[in-house]
Ligand SMILES: Nc1ncnc2c1ncn2[C@@H]1O[C@H](COP(=O)(O)OP(=O)(O)OP(=O)(O)O)[C@@H](O)[C@H]1O
């Protein structure tokens with residue numbers, strides 16, 4: 382999983398590129414945590430446009446990032462989510478607690 | 487019902503094999519001309535079952551994972567994922583949404599996702615001997631879907 386970080390006006394955007402499964406999850410979470418600790422953003426956006434696959438290991442990553450942002454008094458958004466990850470997010474009921482933006486296509 | 491095709495696969499429980507296992511299952515199913523969504527569903531369910539073997543069945547060792555696939559005359563696909571790991575004490579409890587023995591790295595949603603993405607999920611397990619998860623899904627081939635339109 383490749384991660385690109387952009388920090389602007391107190392918003393940290395994480396552009397994620399790859400497949401989010403158990404193999405890639407712990408490193409992905411560690412890198413996102415590090416950046417949240419460095420920048421202390423008001424909003425953190427996980428941009429899923431290039432996440433081609435996600436399973437329940439990705440659910441745990443989103444929940445952890447959500448709690449981390451909440452603890453710091455900030456908000457978490459998940460944006461540009463494609464069909465397959467969205468179905469997993471819905472099946473896990475995550476859409477009820479986290480702001481999810483769908484990919485327009 | 488008679489299987490018209492089958493495959494068997496054995497892999498060590500290394501996390502690098504997760505992507506391979508779900509990709510191999512998707513390739514096998516491709517001969518039924520599934521939709522992208524159907525392929526995504528099968529990949530997701532297989533990824534959950536295989537990850538469970540790696541994380542739960544063999545927590546501190548590398549063990550063997552046996553994956554087999556069957557295609558039946560009516561277009562039903564059956565993928566089974568078997569391990570010879572620790573086994574599950576209470577299958578009913580394990581399959582409840584949010585139940586996990588895995589701490590905060592895990593969401594406890596694997597079985598819930600398998601059940602919502604497949605037509606049928608069967609689990610057999612014996613403590614100390616291992617677990618078998620059988621995933622079933624009927625593929626409605628795109629040709630047939632188009633004819634109905
Ligand atoms: N192959 C297996 N061998 C032993 N125990 C298993 C196996 N598969 C599942 N389990 C048990 O069933 C529980 C529930 O599994 P499930 O996949 O639903 O959630 P999880 O793996 O804990 O979390 P997630 O899948 O969301 O990462 C596991 O926590 C584990 O205790």
Ligand SMILES: [Mg+2]
Nearest residue numbers: 534538596597
């Ligand atoms: Mg699981």
